[in-house]
Amino acid sequence: MAEEERSGTTPVLVLSKFKQILESFTIDNPELTLQQITRSTGLPASTCQRLVHNLVREGFLDRYDDTYRVGLGLVRWAAPGTFGLDLVRLTRPVLQQLRDETGETACLYVRDGAYRTVISLAESRHPVVRLFVVGMVMPLHAGSAGKVFLAWDKLAVKDAIGHGLARFTPRTVVDIDLLSEQLGQIREAGYAVSFEERDLGAASLSAPVFGLNGEVSAAIGIGAPTQRFTAADVPRLAPIVVEAGRRASERLGYRPGVERVAAL
Incomplete structure (x- = not known):
């Protein structure tokens, strides 16, 4: 040999x-x-x-x-x-596959201070959809993608609390202790799920996307109306979203075992 x-x-x-x-x-x-x-x-x-x-x-x-x-x-x-490759281009195939596998609109988010912004999406083909547009800005503490950043990025936690936890619906979490407990559960599960925390009638499920240095670079997830996405759908959809996060992380050069997590 x-x-x-x-x-x-x-x-x-x-x-x-x-x-x-x-x-x-x-x-x-x-x-x-x-x-x-x-x-x-x-x-x-x-x-x-x-x-x-x-x-x-x-x-x-x-x-x-x-x-x-x-x-x-x-x-x-x-x-x-x-050279010339960016986050949107690298993850677009993953985003489109996530849309095709779930049937729901798939979005990619990045964080800016106490907010998250949609930077890429693959729209659902259903006639009734939850509306997303590239450039849409949303708070971190209300919604699954925002909680992904809070769960894995300690600076995001600091920014969100410093900005204040505003209430958008009766289901918005504004208590810091309860939020801290939820973030621990999210890190353990590997994904975040939200029902009507920012908008009534809307649900979402998101997972982290890690970059080369092991820090969360983005959040990837799906959003849908609650008439089509309920708690009963989480066991079926969560593994699909988590796998999309893994594939997107891999395309960014991430290697498992170097995650950075938040401490609230």
Whole structure:
């Protein structure tokens, strides 16, 4: 097998091992020793050492004393692949698939202070819909997408409380203790659901979208009239929305295990 690798007859296998080594590095652990890389990949020590040395020689890894990190050469080569790509373009296929799988309008939100804004959507084909438009601005504490930001972004919590928790309907949560309890449940469940918290007759379900650094970059979710979306639909729809959040996060370069969560 080693002879085959040296002769180039198994390039896919070698590339797979290179991939294993490069994936050992994370935002939280950007520098690793050879022993740590070997342990992370599960490769034989001699094989790992040889491949690491090859990666250093070609600029994929840089060496600093006894540690290694992703090479600046690799970062430079990757730049053209990300140039011109933005959050909307990267997540549009996920948003459209979410609409098709649920039948409801799918939206992508970003946060600005105590508010969230719709930056992209895929409209439902139902004749009766909950109206969303790109550029629509809504508060964080009233609605599932806003609570996603509150659950995973401590700065969002600070901004929302500092701005004040206004009541929009009888179901709007304005008590900080109750909101804190809900946010803990949302983090545990991996999604947020809302019924008539901002508008009567409206419901929504959202999940976080994480970026490369592990912080919540956006919220993705669906919105529908309560005549079509009730609490009984949550067990069916929640896994679909959570999976959409996972796929969108993956397209942004996120790797599991580095989430940043809020503390209220």
